[in-house]
Amino acid sequence: MAIPDRFCYHASMIPTPLDTPEIQVAQQAALAAGKVLQRYFGTDFQIRGKQSYNLVSDADLEAERAIVAAIRTAFPHHAILSEEEHSQTELTEHTWVIDPLDGTNNFAHQIPQFGVSIAYLHHGSPAAGVVYDPVRDEWYLAARGQGEFHNESPIGVANHERLDQTMVGVGFYYDRGAMMEGTLLAIRDLFRQNIHGIRRFGAASIDLCWVADGKFGAFFEFELSPWDYAAAMLVVQEAGGQISTCRGEPLRMARSSVLASNGKLHQIVRQTIEPHLPASC
Numbered sequence: 001m002a003i004p005d006r007f008c009y010h011a012s013m014i015p016t017p018l019d020t021p022e023i024q025v026a027q028q029a030a031l032a033a034g035k036v037l038q039r040y041f042g043t044d045f046q047i048r049g050k051q052s053y054n055l056v057s058d059a060d061l062e063a064e065r066a067i068v069a070a071i072r073t074a075f076p077h078h079a080i081l082s083e084e085e086h087s088q089t090e091l092t093e094h095t096w097v098i099d100p101l102d103g104t105n106n107f108a109h110q111i112p113q114f115g116v117s118i119a120y121l122h123h124g125s126p127a128a129g130v131v132y133d134p135v136r137d138e139w140y141l142a143a144r145g146q147g148e149f150h151n152e153s154p155i156g157v158a159n160h161e162r163l164d165q166t167m168v169g170v171g172f173y174y175d176r177g178a179m180m181e182g183t184l185l186a187i188r189d190l191f192r193q194n195i196h197g198i199r200r201f202g203a204a205s206i207d208l209c210w211v212a213d214g215k216f217g218a219f220f221e222f223e224l225s226p227w228d229y230a231a232a233m234l235v236v237q238e239a240g241g242q243i244s245t246c247r248g249e250p251l252r253m254a255r256s257s258v259l260a261s262n263g264k265l266h267q268i269v270r271q272t273i274e275p276h277l278p279a280s281c
């Protein structure tokens with residue numbers, strides 16, 4: 001089964017509201033990866049388990065190779081930190097942080113919700129970020145100090161001030177122990193404060209961009225990796241939102257908990273979920 005046509009809107013051109021060299025290269029690389037993913041989606045591709053429920057497929061690997069080739073051609077001296085075959089790279093002055101397929105579990109189960117995430121970091125801090133949703137052919141773009149866009153349009157976070165006005169996104173790290181239990185308790189306590197709902201869509205980079213464009217008032221997950229959040233972090237910040245660990249500390253491009261919000265809800269969500277964060281997070 002290929003991606004159903006009704007989900008797949010092929011834009012005739014890549015939107016280019018942010019015309020920096022890094023954004024241009026990231027968009028070309030993401031488009032190449034998106035084509036790989038569209039070709040594999042719904043076919044009988046090989047899936048391997050990092051664990052039984054943490055999967056990797058040929059689609060992840062081929063998409064990553066397409067992105068790495070595009071970046072190396074344009075910036076041969078930059079470092080690349082990417083989930084599959086380049087996951088041990090140290091950050092340098094110029095580093096690209098890549099998730100070639102965010103939402104592998106969805107992808108493996110033919111659920112059309114996944115993304116490509118590419119960030120360019122200058123001295124360890126995101127300076128350009130691209131999250132591409134190849135199912136909807138939608139782009140989230142941000143450049144430090146130059147704003148953020150959803151396709152050609154600037155976006156902004158939700159205006160919600162109270163939990164009973166908002167929808168919250170959540171993710172579950174690949175953990176079936178304390179992190180999973182704590183996440184469920186955090187969700188319970190958010191529901192007790194009358195949030196409109198909880199959504200777990202399964203691609204953290206897109207979830208975070210949905211905070212940036214106001215769909216979610218907040219999103220949290222008790223453990224993510226830099227490739228899950230590096231690009232979307234900049235999209236959230238440039239959209240006027242706030243992003244930190246679930247303890248309210250700055251994100252440091254390492255595995256950590258992540259809380260993103262419209263800013264106004266940051267404290268109340270943090271106070272609600274932090275008591276359920278395991279000590280190891």
Ligand code: IPD
Nearest residue numbers: 102103104171172173202203204
């Ligand atoms: C995963 C997704 C998922 C999140 C997991 C991530 P992957 O990324 O972003 O939404 O809950 O923690 O690892 O493994 O599909 O690239």
Ligand code: CA
Nearest residue numbers: 099102103228
């Ligand atoms: Ca990911």
Ligand code: CA
Nearest residue numbers: 083099101102
């Ligand atoms: Ca991935």
